Amino acid sequence: MTKRQPLIAGNWKMNNNHFEAIALVQKLAFALKDKDYDNAEVVVLPPFTDLRSVQTLVDGDKLRIGFGAQDISAHDKGAYTGEISGPMLAKLECSYVLVGHSERREYHNEDDAVVNSKVKAAFKHGIAPILCVGEGLEVRKAGQQVEHVLSQLDGALKEIPAEQAEKIVIAYEPVWAIGTGEVATPEDAQEVCAAIRVRLAELYSSEVSGAVRVLYGGSVKGDNAGDIMAKDDVDGALVGGASLKADEFAKIIRFNE
Numbered sequence: 001m002t003k004r005q006p007l008i009a010g011n012w013k014m015n016n017n018h019f020e021a022i023a024l025v026q027k028l029a030f031a032l033k034d035k036d037y038d039n040a041e042v043v044v045l046p047p048f049t050d051l052r053s054v055q056t057l058v059d060g061d062k063l064r065i066g067f068g069a070q071d072i073s074a075h076d077k078g079a080y081t082g083e084i085s086g087p088m089l090a091k092l093e094c095s096y097v098l099v100g101h102s103e104r105r106e107y108h109n110e111d112d113a114v115v116n117s118k119v120k121a122a123f124k125h126g127i128a129p130i131l132c133v134g135e136g137l138e139v140r141k142a143g144q145q146v147e148h149v150l151s152q153l154d155g156a157l158k159e160i161p162a163e164q165a166e167k168i169v170i171a172y173e174p175v176w177a178i179g180t181g182e183v184a185t186p187e188d189a190q191e192v193c194a195a196i197r198v199r200l201a202e203l204y205s206s207e208v209s210g211a212v213r214v215l216y217g218g219s220v221k222g223d224n225a226g227d228i229m230a231k232d233d234v235d236g237a238l239v240g241g242a243s244l245k246a247d248e249f250a251k252i253i254r255f256n257e
């Protein structure tokens with residue numbers, strides 16, 4: 001099976017102006033040692049208004065920190081006030097984009113069809129989507145988390161060919177764990193991440209399923225990251241709140257120490 005490089009991605013959400021973004025990336029670079037970059041791929045996902053500043057800093061200082069955006073328009077250009085397109089993000093050298101985060105599904109009514117169109121837009125412009133899936137509390141209480149997540153996965157991957165699918169990153173983020181301090185148990189995370197991998201093998205092949213990185217997200221901190229990422233099918237973390245503190249984020253990146 002392909003060895004998957006762990007990925008630790010920081011979703012800054014709507015935090016940090018472009019000056020604060022530069023300071024945070026500098027602090028993170030200062031907190032990280034060379035061997036930390038061998039441990040995991042490090043990515044930050046700042047707000048759109050910070051991307052140019054982060055790109056200039058990363059490029060100028062040759063930092064080994066990747067970056068991407070938190071959303072992408074399904075359209076390439078035109079009368080879509082307020083939206084940011086794939087060509088714009090590609091021009092800024094974004095490597096990744098979040099698609100289908102639960103906050104976009106909930107506050108911006110993004111359904112599986114919208115998520116699917118954004119996955120397509122990202123791939124069209126050479127940007128790897130970090131596709132977020134996850135169940136709410138009611139679904140979890142009913143024990144339907146696997147079915148729920150697999151149905152989101154099927155919807156998001158509609159008409160996505162294998163050569164693109166193998167480059168996707170999937171983040172399993174139970175909605176009840178996001179920003180609540182209530183982290184899933186390593187076993188809960190493994191159950192759903194493993195089911196995602198099985199479904200990828202069914203939809204595509206064992207090569208694709210073995211290549212795709214499946215992350216866990218939801219109240220990940222320095223002191224719980226190691227246990228979750230020790231699970232076979234968890235290949236990293238999507239981190240919200242804790243990615244805003246350079247030292248805490250660095251601790252997550254050193255999850256296996």
Ligand code: PEP
Nearest residue numbers: 178179217218219240241
């Ligand atoms: C997120 O927003 O993707 C997230 C996982 O947030 P937090 O780490 O704060 O729970």
